[in-house]
Structure formats: structure tokens, C-alpha cells
Amino acid sequence: MPELPEVENVRKGLNEIVVGETIDKVEVRWPRIIESPEQNVFSKRLMGQTIEDVRRRGKFLLFYFTDDVLISHLRMEGKYQLMVPEKDGRLPRRSKHMHIIFHLKSGRKLVYHDVRKFGRMSLVEKGSEFEHKSLEKLGPEPTKDAFKLEDMQEFLTRRKKAIKGVLLDQQMIVGLGNIYADEVLFLAKVHPVTPANRLTDAEEIRIHEATIQIMGNAIKSGGTTIRTYQNAFGDEGSYQNHLKVYGKDGEACPNCGNEIEKIKVAGRGTHYCPVCQPLKG
């Protein structure tokens, strides 16, 4: 379940290993992963293009090629793996979860692996990438420079639903998924079902600061490894060692010692401390 810190770790890894590689051909084994253009056009257009840079916007990876940009979302379980030939020239074995294979002129292969096939890719002309429907409505990155308290407050006044659900909405702030949304609300001491337009100024300030702090720390830690997440080198992040509430239901709250509870909010499993994050009103 890569959220922004995990995607950023993947981006850094890819930048070190695939920049300068040229596509020989593309093998599409599960066409639904290619949103647009149609898979044969997708493959044909990429042939001969060289990867110049790998960037990120929110949870989206952007591969900058010679003429085009590949927009790639890993969704739940997507992974990129570089397959390097052994000394005898043989490549590691294929698995049934390798759905898109980028054959490179160097003889290596960049493989997109996705057990649940939720991930999506689009190829667009360079320069038009931020007009793509998946990118055009994204909110600011969760950094001090980009994420402004006043903009967040203005957004919250228009939302009546639970703050947990609003934090998952990529229009107010990008990059939070289920894990970091729970961690942010715990640090901010806000109950996850609090209606967004009923938060006090103090609570809004705490959420804003907690978001910037947690996302920054998680990026520094290389993300969170739960289940199977790894970057392109197979390296794991370490932020799972810093989680306070996510996946901790039944355990003691690190602040007050009371039991962490798990409820369902906005259709997601939600972890919180009922003592540190009381519901008001």
C-alpha cells in the first residue's frame, strides 16, 4: 500500500538505476493496467525512447522519456523491479504477477509487478502531463512551502464528512493513505469521525503541522514496510517502527496507556486512541 513516502523511495531508486536506459520493446500481459493510449499504441510509442528522469507528483510516478511521460500509479501493490541478466546471460524467473515488461536495449528488463492488478499507467505527450485527469485536480504536496494552512482551512469549511475521509481526498493534500491519515490524526489529537467543518482553529493547526511532520519523517525513513512493500532495490523502509496507532488495535497507547481501538470510517479500518483523541460535541 504505497503512500507518498513509499512512492518517493521508489522514485529515488528508479532514478539511480533506469535513467539513460532505452526501451527496446514493451510487453503488456494485463492490458487493463494501461489506461491510455490503447496498448499497441502505448507499446509502439515507447519503442526507442530513453528514460531521462523519474519524478513524482503525490502518489504518482512520472517517467520522463524522450518525447512522452509515463504516468504510473502503484495503487495497492504495484512494484517495479529491475531484472539484470546473470553472468550466463539468463534472467531471473518470471512470475505470474509480472504484468508489464519494459525490455531495455541494455539487455535488462524493467518489470511492473502487481498482485492485485489495481495499478494504472498512461502515456501522454511531454508538457501535457499535468493536464491529465489524474493529475490536474491534485492538491499541494505535504511540505511547508506548498501546503498552506489557510488553503486547508478554506477547503475544510466546504466538507461536512469525517476528517479521516477528507485527509484521504487527494484534492486537499496529496500523499496520505490509510496508514498516515491515522497517524496524523493521532499526533494532532483529533478524533477521526470529527466533521471537517466543525474542527476548531487549534485542531486545524495541529492537523496541518502533524501532516508536514509525519510525511517528512516517513520520507526520511524510506517509508513504511507492511506486508510486502519494497523499493526497486528490494530495500525496505523503516517507518513501521515509528507507527503509533496503525495496526496497533488492542495494544497500549504510547501516550496514555489506554487501549487503541479500531473502527470503520469512510469505509476504511481506522485506528485511534479514544482517550487522546476524544470525540467532542
Added chain:
DNA sequence: AACGCTGCCTGTGGGC
């Protein structure tokens, strides 16, 4: 405009 629901997918684990 905001919001909730469904579909997309497979693997895992609990209950019986």
C-alpha cells in the same frame, strides 16, 4: 458541489 457507493483484483486468515 459534495458525498456515498461500486468495481477493479488476489491473497490471507478466521470461523466452522
Added chain:
DNA sequence: TGCCCACAGGCAGCGT
């Protein structure tokens, strides 16, 4: 052991 079902959850698309 094996079967069934709930659950994991990001996002697009849809209806209200």
C-alpha cells in the same frame, strides 16, 4: 483439511 466469507484499500466513475 477444506470451504466460505470478510477484509485489505486507492481511485475512477457513477448516481443522487
